[in-house]
Amino acid sequence: MLVDQDTALTCAHVVRVPDAVMWVEFAENSEIEAVSARVPPGGWLVEGHGEGEGGEDVAVLRLDSPRPQARPARLETALWGGMEVSATGYAEGFDDGMSLWGRIGGVSGERVQLDAVTKAEVVRRGFSGAAVCTRPGEGRPARVVGLVVSWRGDMGELLPENNRLAFSYLIPVARIAELSPVVEELSGPDAWDHGFEERLSRWFGDPDEEPVKITVVPPGSGKRRSLRHLLHRADLVYRGGGSSRPDLADHALGHIAFPPGRYLAYWDWLLGTGPRPDRTPGRPELTPGPPPASAADHIPFAAPVSGRGVTVVVDGLDEEPEPGPLIELLARLRSFGFRALLVFRHEGGTGWTAARDVLLGPALLAHADALLVRLERAEFSRAVRHGVVDSASLGSLTETADRRRSERRRIDETIDPQQRLARSRELIRTLRADLRRSGDRG
Known part of the structure; x- marks a missing residue:
């Protein structure tokens, strides 16, 4: 998963060796170019354990060139039992990806159990390094709470559904942050x-x-x-x-x-x-x-x-x-x-004052003038469409635009630069609302 424009996280067992050069593809956005990546100093977060044996299994990757076009993961350190989460992986036979849902089990230890609804929804090969995401809420996008690292079955069968019991496991973001200053910074409230x-x-x-x-x-x-x-x-x-x-x-x-x-x-x-x-x-x-x-x-x-x-x-x-x-x-x-x-x-x-007086102030007034012209045209066109253009109605065809022009003239009479900016912005907001009501599309 991408955590900023230069940095991605995955499992160490995916990278295999700390001096490997990886090829990072953006499977969910084919318009973003793939890029090579490698483990920077301090990015190999492994304590001598292999896949499925516990301990850390995380690699921080530094992209060889940034990918700001990709939306980085929003990291979340809070985690509790019963939290609904999902993960998307690319298992064999599912080249377009498959998403699985589950709930956080016990939250103690370095690896956290992820309970699937059925054994068929336990993670498998192709999910290692996948982001474990919260369910999006009202006005709140999904957060990443961990990294998929493994699954275990009680009978040692190759597929989760062939075991009597099978569970997925993740390493929490909070634990990765303890090991990596980069992730600690990116998962903070002010990141x-x-x-x-x-x-x-x-x-x-x-x-x-x-x-x-x-x-x-x-x-x-x-x-x-x-x-x-x-x-x-x-x-x-x-x-x-x-x-x-x-x-x-x-x-x-x-x-x-x-x-x-x-x-x-x-x-x-x-x-x-x-x-x-x-x-x-x-x-x-x-x-x-x-x-x-x-x-x-x-x-x-x-x-x-x-x-x-x-x-x-x-x-x-x-x-x-x-x-x-x-x-x-x-x-x-x-x-x-x-x-x-x-x-x-x-x-x-x-340069603050010059930028305000030479660029910002004149630009806002010019923008207001352009919107005023559009409003006049929109009002006149609407009147023509409704067949109300005659000698008795000509004076009221652009009534709203005429009021806004009076407000525009008052801005020219304002001496204080800050007040001029505030009134210019207010006029622009008002004009945009007028144009939306008039059906103007620019």
Whole structure:
């Protein structure tokens, strides 16, 4: 089972020898590439016992390259008798996997008995190293409480059903955590920030979310670990203090459809070393995605290659020695509809105020303006469909949008930056609700 993007757990008797190179496949998600793995120092948790003889039988595997696309197991150290659990294995003849249910028996000792409903549901070869999972509850996903290690039958027959009595056995996560600092850290209450994961997943997946998002992710926190598993969803990742702006500009231009022969003009402009590219005479203008922060930022004859906004993550903006030029580059990318996630190590870190005033504030207002245009169109289209467009009704066709425009104007009159942000976000939430009621699908 995968426990983070770099680490998996299995039985030591599956690996056989501590210097083996294993091939890890993701049987439940064929889109994730298989990867080689090996036991790192301190990962061989065996005390001289063989399969079925008791003692530890666990190997920690370090993947040779990370797999953040795979969802890691949620580890749970609590375990009690009678808990309903399941395990999925790949026994001979069941290449697509088979899942078995049972209940936790006695919880004393290093190995815990797992009672199956029938002997046919006792684990067998092909289950070693499988995660033993709790039954999902209301709003609570399954947790992994242990690792399948063996089964035993009272008559020594090869199949559980050929014995009079047969039981499965697991090693609890709590015991593995005692043996492995890695598992101890990953099974702690602060190992992950799942609420943050859900919010950030929504942001990546929904282009109607705020186009610029600022978040604080302290080093070494569960929030940090959760972020690492989501960075693969970004089109571009910039490491504060470690990446280069010219590289970011170059990679960003790979996502922008610009006129032939104009690469250097756009590259120079993005880096602030050249003027804004001019309009090419006689060619139609393309609209670059969502409305820019201002009309002056509109760049003719260039648009995102994909139909959606390109996502940039700046991981550690306050670790950038000079954040100002980077923020200006991001502001220019906003004119092409790029979305930006700005990650700070500490609240109020270097570049915080500039990111708020140059990127976040204008982006929220531009997003509100775009939603207002959509709401007006949706209201007018609905009126046309219902046949209410006449001289007497024209004034009330976009009544809701007109009210929202008044709220938008009040934001322009607000002096305090924090109040402007709060009111912008509130207006965006209101507009999204209005659009859902109007049947708008974006």
